[in-house]
Amino acid sequence: MIPADTLVQLQDIFRAHGMTDPALQDCLMQALKLRDYDRDQLIIRAGERPTHFYVILSGVARYYYLSPEGRQWNKTFFREGQMIGSLSAHLKQQPCTYSIAAVERCRLASLPLAILSQQGERFPQLQQMQDLVTRQIMLRNEDREALLLTSNSEQRYQWLMEHEAWLLDRVPQYQLASYLGMDPVSFSRVKRRQDR
Template sequence: MTNPLPSDPYLALSAALQRWAELPQPQWLVVREGFRRRKAVARELVVFPGSQSHDLLFVSRGLLRFFYLDEGGRETNKAFVAENEFAAPLASAVLQQPVYYGVEALEETEYLSMPLGEFRALYHRHPVFERLGRCLAEMLLVRKERRMRSMLEQTATERYRTFLTENPLLAERIPQYHLASYLGITEVSLSRLKKAL
């Protein structure tokens, strides 16, 4: 049985943005205009690696997997982004490079998408947009900082345990082999250290 009253993704977006800055109605309308509503079925490729289009994403339902793709064709999971979370190829945009990762939907996913160039152009229009941009960058930084520290300080086993405690619900939605890649090990190795409790 699905939710009989599906919440408006734009409502969720508005709430998320308001947590960063008080967004006056006129400016909110500009943002709302920029974001397009999109859907992806499970296993659908949302962003193709090497894409020239940079999009700011906001997931309202479902789960996205972000992955690097090396020359050998091997994937390494970079992040998982679920409900009410943002994602953006900020580094690529700043450096004016094509997006170097791909995005795949792990479940049927509903999300909002706005060209990052368009969003960044707003910075010059009104200070509140600049603030949103700062908060976006800071949020991404905090996320990456936590991950970086975890990778440098912890062993694979510790990283796994940490992930489970911090994302108990999310862990059940992610296939083991994708989680392993995210933790920086192989599926076999993860299975092994799980057995060792």
């Protein structure tokens, strides 16, 4: 049984993603499972074919790549109200190329990816949601790519302050450094200068 406050939160998130049809929301509610993840626990491991996508009810999650030497490169972060998973792996029917892990303790609503194909014809809003999420991810990735390729460290930190300041309170500095293409020492130095 889904707690009443969680039910309301899920309905709000579904509506925010264009899924307003009550029958579709009922279908999603019946298919989802609530899952808790501890800090640093893997949600999806690189190399696996994902079977679910998730709605973040509480907490922060990160996408990251792992180098052959074991170094982690943070790709992006998501928080409450956002959907996570590897849409590209699902669309290409291939293993995920990055891992997704909890940055802080997370409560997620887990939904099977199969629902997108099984119910897509019945509920066109599922395809619209997929299109919306794809568009958001594409625009976000393009902005970050431009930032990493054309900006210096100070400009990257300033961008973070202007566009994703919430990360500063919830994500460890070494992970933010990786996200902005810096080493932790450089990040700390830039942060000190900018915060004066």
